[in-house]
Amino acid sequence: xxxxxxxxxxxxxxxxxxxxxxxxxxxxxxxxxxxxxxxxxxxxxxxxxxxxxxxxxxxxxxxxxxxxxxxxxxxxxxxxxxxxxxxxxxxxxxxxxxxxxxxxxxxxxxxxxxxxxxxxxxxxxxxxxxxxxxxxxxxxxxxxxxxxxxxxxxxxxxxxxxxxxxxxxxxxxxxxxxxxxxxxx
Numbered sequence: 536x537x538x539x540x541x542x543x544x545x546x547x548x549x550x551x552x553x554x555x556x557x558x559x560x561x562x563x564x565x566x567x568x569x570x571x572x573x574x575x576x577x578x579x580x581x582x583x584x585x586x587x588x589x590x591x592x593x594x595x596x597x598x599x600x601x602x603x604x605x606x607x608x609x610x611x612x613x614x615x616x617x618x619x620x621x622x623x624x625x626x627x628x629x630x631x632x633x634x635x636x637x638x639x640x641x642x643x644x645x646x647x648x649x650x651x652x653x654x655x656x657x658x659x660x661x662x663x664x665x666x667x668x669x670x671x672x673x674x675x676x677x678x679x680x681x682x683x684x685x686x687x688x689x690x691x692x693x694x695x696x697x698x699x700x701x702x703x704x705x706x707x708x709x710x711x712x713x714x715x716x717x718x719x720x
Contacts, residue, residue: 542566544612560605564655564663566613571652574604577677578647582619584719585645585675589620592712599624599642600631607636608644610667616660620645620673622708643708645673661685665692671708680720 548563560571574582582603590601600623607615615636622643623631630639644664646656656674664672665687672692674683680700685692686707696704698716706712 542613543568545607545609545615546612548615560617562607562617563613563615564659569655572649574647575649578619578649581647581675581677581719585620585647588714588718589622589709589712592709593622597625598622598709599626599628602631602637608641609636609638610640610663614663614667616644616663618644618660619647619675624708640667640669642669643671643673643706644669645675648674648676648678650678661692671695671706673706675719677720680716682714682716682719 543563543566545563548568553561560573562569562571586601586603593599593601602621602623604619605617606621607617608621609615621637621641623637624642627639627642630637630641632638646652646660648656661672668687670687672685674685675681676683682698682704683694684696684704684706686695695707698704700720701715701717703713703715706714
């Protein structure tokens with residue numbers, strides 16, 4: 536037996552009421568509500584270190600804005616993911632709405648993988664971000680101490696740079712950024 540589920544729009548999602556004592560984070564992916572647990576301390580430490588490094592780099596060069604979770608990124612009516620880190624270039628700053636979030640396609644998104652998000656981050660979100668032609672997708676895996684930077688190509692994301700434990704990665708979107716894994720982990 537096939538069970539059909541109806542997609543909900545972001546507008547419908549916003550009208551839903553969640554228990555104020557609920558410690559979960561919700562995002563809308565392909566019209567489905569995805570419930571995530573609050574991040575663990577290791578996730579937050581990595582996120583903080585990454586934010587400091589990348590934000591300083593972007594600020595010094597006046598390249599645009601770095602924003603961090605939780606922030607809605609409205610890709611379309613049925614998709615409002617909340618990446619851990621988002622870069623919006625100076626040329627696209629108009630997509631940042633101070634009241635609602637990011638309405639449009641950012642240049643770069645980062646997801647920090649947790650044990651419960653491996654499939655969602657490596658498969659579901661990678662497909663979603665590729666579908667919307669986000670230039671770079673970074674995956675940071677605390678368990679394996681790896682940083683993977685994927686670059687958009689028409690067919691699929693291609694691995695641009697990879698580091699494990701102490702190696703360095705580079706970004707094309709954030710040109711001249713050399714990120715050392717030991718500074719993140």
